[in-house]
Amino acid sequence: MGSRTALVEDLMERFPQVPREAVFKEDLLRGGVAFDRSALSDNEGGDVKPKSYFIFSFDHGTLPELGEAALRRPPEEIILTGGPYDLRRTVVSVRVNPASPYRVAADEEGLLGLYLDGKRIADVGVPPMPEYYRHTLSNGKSVMEVAPTIQWGYLIYLTVFRVCQYFGAKEECQYCDINHNWRQHKAAGRPYTGVKDVDEVLEALEIIDRYDTQKASTAYTLTGGAITSKVAGRDEADFYGHYAKAIEERFPGRWIGKVVAQALPKADVQRFKDYGVQIYHPNFEVWDRRLFELYCPGKERYVGRDEWHRRILDSAEVFGARNVIPNFVAGVEMAEPFGFTSVDEAIASTTEGLRFFMSHGITPRFTTWCPEPTTPLGKANPQGAPLEYHIRLLQAYRQTMDDFGLSSPPGYGPPGPGRAVFSVSSFMDSLPADETADEAAGAATDGPADGPAGRPEVSARV
Numbered sequence: 228m229g230s231r232t233a234l235v236e237d238l239m240e241r242f243p244q245v246p247r248e249a250v251f252k253e254d255l256l257r258g259g260v261a262f263d264r265s266a267l268s269d270n271e272g273g274d275v276k277p278k279s280y281f282i283f284s285f286d287h288g289t290l291p292e293l294g295e296a297a298l299r300r301p302p303e304e305i306i307l308t309g310g311p312y313d314l315r316r317t318v319v320s321v322r323v324n325p326a327s328p329y330r331v332a333a334d335e336e337g338l339l340g341l342y343l344d345g346k347r348i349a350d351v352g353v354p355p356m357p358e359y360y361r362h363t364l365s366n367g368k369s370v371m372e373v374a375p376t377i378q379w380g381y382l383i384y385l386t387v388f389r390v391c392q393y394f395g396a397k398e399e400c401q402y403c404d405i406n407h408n409w410r411q412h413k414a415a416g417r418p419y420t421g422v423k424d425v426d427e428v429l430e431a432l433e434i435i436d437r438y439d440t441q442k443a444s445t446a447y448t449l450t451g452g453a454i455t456s457k458v459a460g461r462d463e464a465d466f467y468g469h470y471a472k473a474i475e476e477r478f479p480g481r482w483i484g485k486v487v488a489q490a491l492p493k494a495d496v497q498r499f500k501d502y503g504v505q506i507y508h509p510n511f512e513v514w515d516r517r518l519f520e521l522y523c524p525g526k527e528r529y530v531g532r533d534e535w536h537r538r539i540l541d542s543a544e545v546f547g548a549r550n551v552i553p554n555f556v557a558g559v560e561m562a563e564p565f566g567f568t569s570v571d572e573a574i575a576s577t578t579e580g581l582r583f584f585m586s587h588g589i590t591p592r593f594t595t596w597c598p599e600p601t602t603p604l605g606k607a608n609p610q611g612a613p614l615e616y617h618i619r620l621l622q623a624y625r626q627t628m629d630d631f632g633l634s635s636p637p638g639y640g641p642p643g644p645g646r647a648v649f650s651v652s653s654f655m656d657s658l659p660a661d662e663t664a665d666e667a668a669g670a671a672t673d674g675p676a677d678g679p680a681g682r683p684e685v686s687a688r689v
């Protein structure tokens with residue numbers, strides 16, 4: 228196979244049922260994009276919302292390797308439209324890779340475009356700086372540091388614990404750079420709070436609530452590293468749950484509350500529910516038994532794969548199956564040296580996992596693996612997984628949902644090419660646009676009702 232353009236076009240031809248927007252989006256998410264200096268932001272002082280580094284680095288280089296992009300951050304997300312492939316509006320989370328064949332740059336008139344192999348393939352829009360980012364907490368901390376918003380502004384991402392108690396090679400998940408990301412931001416002298424104070428979170432949310440007059444933010448996610456002992460005297464359920472409790476007491480029903488945590492025993496899951504959480508993400512990471520044991524050694528040792536899956540099913544009795552949405556990291560199935568060597572095998576394995584959960588009414592979702600270079604799997608696989616795997620996964624996901632009569636999981640905004648806003652995977656872009664998100668079990672969709680078309684983006688002129 229020659230150029231990246233040829234690879235992309237070949238896959239578009241072979242898998243015409245997958246929207247071409249999703250093909251580009253997956254390729255950008257797995258392989259990253261370079262930014263010309265003309266396309267970088269002016270950080271928190273500018274008009275473009277900068278990348279917040281909300282939990283992992285999601286970059287293909289360390290900060291010192293990113294050059295100017297480390298000093299003038301790229302935008303949090305980009306929107307692709309038009310071009311020779313006539314792309315419908317597609318929101319893509321930014322993962323920086325200075326060596327990528329994709330490049331965002333401004334032309335002579337200052338209009339931003341996405342270039343692949345040197346050819347302009349789409350117009351690029353960037354998110355406007357939200358008004359709430361222009362205000363600081365009383366202690367001087369920025370709202371972006373305490374409560375960044377992602378997914379084109381609908382989701383407030385509260386990484387309240389910026390490190391993980393699974394620590395070192397024998398415990399950390401082999402694709403995860405949470406601990407390294409914390410270290411690199413500290414080393415760069417950036418503000419990067421390890422454990423966020425609940426009062427700071429409430430103050431940041433107050434600022435968002437005050438200035439988000441269009442109510443674009445509709446949900447928050449509480450998340451962070453695993454807690455195997457205690458943080459601030461609290462176990463995992465109590466630690467993450469007490470933020471939800473405080474938020475729900477202060478802003479009852481203002482946002483949909485979600486928690487990403489380990490698969491916890493049912494009594495702990497009930498505590499989340501009692502605190503006011505509406506959606507629970509006990510991520511299963513990778514389906515295959517051998518790969519889970521190798522890639523998630525801490526989780527295997529402390530909980531174990533079978534128990535992890537049992538707890539996911541149990542949590543459906545607390546939250547309702549529709550509101551239990553376990554994530555997996557799409558692509559690590561094919562990471563060398565232990566992963567599957569053929570796309571067929573990797574898809575078969577992942578589909579087995581999808582069928583397991585979907586047969587119980589639980590709809591998993593996935594993020595596209597970004598091979599961060601400080602992780603063991605990223606180091607060994609700088610190219611990530613083959614693009615064909617990602618395209619066929621979109622097909623398999625949709626087919627399995629159809630087989631079990633399920634629709635897109637609640638809380639991800641509208642599905643469909645041109646409408647989806649979920650930026651770290653294209654699973655929502657590749658579902659039919661006319662599908663209505665299932666509002667069962669009391670969980671509302673949390674995307675803007677009219678999709679990205681209803682949200683202004685900054686002019687592509689910079």
Ligand code: SF4
Nearest residue numbers: 391399400403452453
């Ligand atoms: S549990 Fe694994 S994926 Fe989650 S933060 Fe810890 S190391 Fe990362």
